[in-house]
Amino acid sequence: MRFYLLLALALSPAALSAQIADSTQKVIPGRSNSREQEQKPYVIFISADGFRYDLADKYKATHLLALRAQGVRATSMTPSFPSVTFPNHYSLATGLYPSHHGLVDNNFFDVKKGRGYTIRDRAAVEDPDFYGGTPIWVLAEQQKMLTASFFWVGSETAIDGVRPTYYYRFNDKISLDTRLKAIKDWLTLPEARRPHLITFYLSWVDHAEHLYGPESHQAEEAVHEVDDAIFRMTRIVDSLHLPVNYVFVSDHGMAQVDTTHGIPLPDVIDTNKFIISVGGTMVHLYAKEKQDIAPTYAALKAIATDYYVYLPSETPSRWHYTDKDDRYHRIGDIILVAHYPLIFHTKGMRMIAGEHGYDNAVPDMGATFYAWGPAFKKGMTLAPFENVNVYPLIAHILGLNIAEPVDGSLKVLSNTLKK
Template identity: 40%
Template sequence: MERPPYFALALAVALAFSPFTTQVQAQSLTPVITVPNPPNTAAQQAKHYVVLVSLDGFRYDYPQKYGAPHLQSMAAQGASAPQGMLPSYPSLTFPNHLSLVTGLYPEHHGIVANSFYDPSRDATYVYTQSKTNGDGSWYSGTPLWILAEQQGMRAACLFWPGSEAEIQGKRPSYYLKYDDKLDDQKRTDQVAAWLQLPPDQRPHFITLYYSNVDHAGHGYGPESEEVRAAVHHLDDMIGELRTKLAALELPIDLVVVADHGMITLKPDNIVLSDFADLTHFHTEGLSLYADPNDGEAAVTAYNEFKAHPDPRFSVYRRAEVPAALHFDSNPREGDPVIVPNGPYMIRAHASVAGAETRLGFLHGSHGFDPHTMPEMKAIFFATGPDIKPAVQLPTFENINVYPFIASMLGLTTPPIDGKLSVLAPALSTSSAQVRRGKNKARNPGSR
């Protein structure tokens, strides 16, 4: 899936283009884990189904750039965002997969980067480690699979960040531990198998994840033939999935998204400790956490950065980060906050063990501000009985996918940042009038 904290960090390369790579190397093909949740209630058995597919790193313009006939068919038959869907900042895998399934900005669902430090816990979340990625206490918000289970509807997760954790005392009825080696064909087969279970056992919400395009983008860059091949392969997988779903003759809505895009990195290697004394900071990637015993450290470092400005990045006190980034209120974000102004390799220190020998593997990356770098924008396609045909949506934030899916499932959402009204134009009349769930908005003052 992803790179660590923020953008193209040197440490990212060490993970061989997947946030779960360490786990993958240590495990064999993983079986489905079945949780003894209650069966679907009678009311929920009558509801429609939603299959949510993530194509990690699938930039918004890849379908046109490289050709993706099955995705383009979805656009003709359903809804799409031709100019892309905006990921939340930072445009990394873990933060954005959680934003898609919670309707919250990263600073509200708590996964503010792939790896970060929590001052209140005096602990570090590392997306590659089951000790943290499988610990539900790190996550705020209510993922869609938990929302469904809470309301008497079964759910299943074939990979998704956070899906291996017990959250709010619940898990999806069916899930797998992440295994990037699991054959792509078997993934679609598993989705179809779940949808053939008896009605009381059958999940109505299912997630499915593919990492191929992200891996190729990091390893070879978004302009490469390797990315072209990965796009064609996953488009074929979407075609096969659609064929399998159609054969079931169930009311299934298919939603295909990506967490972020991809951009070619510039050769610059920026080391933040060259600009400010970070001796009294705990650092995770670009995140800077001042020593709690040094009350002036954040102020001093900020002033040093401002005294040595560099056009390649901007520096802010956390409370002053531009509002559009929604990245100004969670201590996990660090202080001061560094925001790259281009696709640069940035890290806190030069002494990341062995990083210099690995930089050559990283040709493309993400994590940057999607408002200033359109290459960060992701795909969005949706088709099914609840979707109008040939609807082209303007660019929207990915937090709005959550109430959109909850509406199709007829689920009531908790307070969230996303709004159902943003994607409501894509919903069919019957869906909008009969099956819409209630969407509660967060208090605007809670930012």
């Protein structure tokens, strides 16, 4: 129950207020691009949270449809499992599956550290020990290329001792005008101080879908807000006449959930014997004593009707989420995964209209990938591919050397490039 208390504290009004107070840009002093990096192209890496693969067409996002026609698009992009926000943003940033980079869920427990990670716990979010791999901005900074971030998972943390040169702590209250002005200001800096990689995050679609569902007019309005934001961004950037490439992605899709009944936490789980991490579509059970795993697993298997019950040794291999994959030992000793389109609903939780986190093979979990700019071919459509392949693509465009093995491969997307 300690994890529940930690989560409750993180979600308290006081905690949320403290987290949204900071709206100032952070600048790491003393850095500059090397002469070699000054000659490189630029990439703006954009994520629209929850922007399901079909939403631009479904809701006629005219600007995005026109922009993707000038470059390449995937019919869908497959998120990593679990198909939730923090693991997938960090997979996009590192080229690693969640079990390999350490963010195995939005909320989880680290047995070795003896503490939980939740996405609203500021201390955890800024603790570099939770983050494995080498994010694309760290890779760039290590090779003397400056970067900037208007939000991305991990960008507020000194991973390997490195943050982006220019960054903001997450504060969704910061206006779009302020965000777009920052991009213009960054790209008009003197060449020695100008970032060549900018990460940019928009939450609007995900928020609307959770509250009202992906089929709602509120979701449609949020799609058009994103569409307008990207149009405004491209107009500003185009006026600067720089070789800027855009990679527009989402972290996952979204499903309209069954709101008629939620899945309660099964009674056979002894909450005195397990640390429990509950999400909308997945529950991790961390046994305080290993001898309690087998009988609880057997009891859960005997009653499970609305969810799958797994030991980490038996999860589907295509998830890359087994005990052998779990480099940081953060996956629960027992995992419950909700049947699509049901969700877990414990006492005090609000029933929501839209959710993600299901098996990443569920079509509604499909994410978006569009890319355009001088590096990309035009009018190209790709079959679905895994999101870990975006990292080596961006590294290649920027001319960065990937020193450590990653799960993605440039071969998957190399045919999208002109050279």
